[in-house]
Amino acid sequence: MKVGLGTTVLSKGNALGRIDGIGLYTKHLLEHLPPNGVEVTHFEFSKKQLDTNVISLGKFSSQTIISTFTGSSFYSSRQVEKEVKLFHATDHRIPKLANTPVVATIMDPIPLAHPEWVSGKYRGLKNLLFKRMGQWADQIITISEYSADEIEEHFSIPRSQISVIPLGVDEKCFSRVSQETKDAVLSRYNLVPEYFVCIGTLQPRKNITRLLDAFLQLPEELQRRHPLVIIGRNGWNCESLIERLNKLKTSNRVFWLDYVSFEDKYALIQSSLAMVFPSLYEGFGLPLLEAFASDIPVITSNITSLPEVAANAAILIDPYSIDDITQAMLNIATDDALQSEMRTLGQERVKSFSWRNTAKQTASIYRQML
Numbered sequence: 001m002k003v004g005l006g007t008t009v010l011s012k013g014n015a016l017g018r019i020d021g022i023g024l025y026t027k028h029l030l031e032h033l034p035p036n037g038v039e040v041t042h043f044e045f046s047k048k049q050l051d052t053n054v055i056s057l058g059k060f061s062s063q064t065i066i067s068t069f070t071g072s073s074f075y076s077s078r079q080v081e082k083e084v085k086l087f088h089a090t091d092h093r094i095p096k097l098a099n100t101p102v103v104a105t106i107m108d109p110i111p112l113a114h115p116e117w118v119s120g121k122y123r124g125l126k127n128l129l130f131k132r133m134g135q136w137a138d139q140i141i142t143i144s145e146y147s148a149d150e151i152e153e154h155f156s157i158p159r160s161q162i163s164v165i166p167l168g169v170d171e172k173c174f175s176r177v178s179q180e181t182k183d184a185v186l187s188r189y190n191l192v193p194e195y196f197v198c199i200g201t202l203q204p205r206k207n208i209t210r211l212l213d214a215f216l217q218l219p220e221e222l223q224r225r226h227p228l229v230i231i232g233r234n235g236w237n238c239e240s241l242i243e244r245l246n247k248l249k250t251s252n253r254v255f256w257l258d259y260v261s262f263e264d265k266y267a268l269i270q271s272s273l274a275m276v277f278p279s280l281y282e283g284f285g286l287p288l289l290e291a292f293a294s295d296i297p298v299i300t301s302n303i304t305s306l307p308e309v310a311a312n313a314a315i316l317i318d319p320y321s322i323d324d325i326t327q328a329m330l331n332i333a334t335d336d337a338l339q340s341e342m343r344t345l346g347q348e349r350v351k352s353f354s355w356r357n358t359a360k361q362t363a364s365i366y367r368q369m370l
Contacts, residue, residue: 003366004084004100005030007042007054009091018233018259020201021286022107026090028168032359038366041083045093055083060093068132073098086366094133101369104137108147108283110205112154117205117281131155139369141362143167143284144305163365166309167284168355170262173293177267185267189257195227196329197272197296199265199287202242203235205280207301207319212244212254214278214325218333223253226273226333233259269294274332274339277301278319285309289353292346297339299328313349315342 005026013023033040042053045060057076067074077098080087087097089104096102111118111127118126134140134155140162142148148162186193196215200206208230215228234242248254260268269275275291277300285306291298292313300306302316310316315332317324332338 001037001363001366001370002039002041002084002086003033004041004043004055004080004087005033006045006087006089006091006093006095008045008060008093011044011046011054022091024170024286025105025107025167028170028355029088029090029359029362032355033363036360036363038363043080043087055079057095060095063095064129064133067096067136068129072096085370088362088366089137092130092133094137096133096136101138102136103139103141103365103369104134105141105143106134106147106151106155107143108281109150109154110281110283113150114205114281117203139163139365141165141365144308146305146308147283163361165358165361165365166353167286167289168358169286169289169293169350169353170355172262172266173269173290175266177270182267182271185264186271188264189229189255189268191227191229191255191268191271193271194225194273195229195255195271196274196276197229197231197269198276198278199269199290200230200232200277200279201235202230202232202238204237206232206235207278207280208232208238209241209244210319210322211276211278211325212241214322214329215254217322217326218330222330222333227253227255228276229255229257229268229272231257231260231265231268266290266294269296272296274299274329274342276325276329277306278317278325279304279306280319282306288314289350292350295343295347297332297342298346299325299332311349313342313345 007026010023010026013019043057044054045057047059063074074095080097081100087100087102094104111130115123142151145164148164151162152159245256274297277287279301281304283305288298288309298314300310300314301319315328317328
């Protein structure tokens with residue numbers, strides 16, 4: 001079964017030395033689809049073919065605009081048709097192809113559902129293109145039932161055309177990092193163990209400002225014993241938050257680490273007291289699985305997809321309530337029995353998710369379409 005995968009975002013992530021959610025998803029599909037009888041060809045929307053293992057399909061933006069306003073297929077359609085029987089757009093670069101069926105993974109419809117949470121530059125045009133691209137696909141894959149309902153509403157795509165396939169968790173998360181490695185990583189970032197950790201790009205929907213307010217309401221002695229460590233690169237509309245984080249640098253209570261490598265991230269998660277993930281909107285929430293696999297208690301939001309992913313394995317809070325977040329952090333920091341219970345529930349919950357299952361279910365969608 002010959003299938004083409006869009007790898008544009010993954011390639012950019014590799015070039016920058018940092019792979020985020022969509023790139024990570026593509027990477028694991030590339031690793032796990034071949035054992036399921038799928039012969040994969042890499043396609044990348046770029047001006048030049050920089051990698052002999054990747055077929056360049058030209059500039060994506062110009063083809064998208066032409067197809068949107070004329071109804072014509074991408075001029076790269078024939079090139080795809082020569083190579084594969086089906087194209088899977090894993091990274092929101094969804095082409096309109098003439099004779100090749102298209103599967104598109106849409107993680108969430110945030111730009112359409114909450115335009116206030118994305119960059120305002122050309123927002124109207126970008127949202128028009130995003131919606132039209134989604135409608136070009138013959139089948140949509142998304143990552144939670146919540147996202148499926150949201151996509152149906154905001155893309156006007158029939159629910160029967162949307163399949164839900166949850167994400168997996170990197171098997172490295174299950175491997176215990178040696179104490180020697182943990183000590184070296186902690187020393188490099190000037191940290192001591194047993195801190196609260198939050199992972200997420202600094203942007204409005206990640207709700208870091210409320211988390212910071214909630215943490216600073218804790219008793220000062222507890223803040224010093226269990227600092228707050230934020231892992232995530234600078235996003236957008238977070239200038240005041242960054243200014244505040246920089247001012248707190250000298251307090252030894254709040255640490256912002258920006259982007260860290262995968263290896264460091266696993267060591268940092270496993271050295272923490274608990275993960276706090278109070279996001280206002282997630283299509284899935286992969287850090288929850290990383291924490292469960294790392295045997296770390298989780299505090300997360302009771303809205304969007306997060307209760308679906310966490311089930312009973314996390315302490316659910318109202319992310320708009322600073323007091324609710326504070327109380328959950330206080331409870332987990334002062335109750336050893338609660339910590340133990342949440343670790344056990346998390347270890348059980350994470351067994352339901354693997355990249356092997358994600359790839360197996362994805363290959364099944366290909367077969368149904370072909």
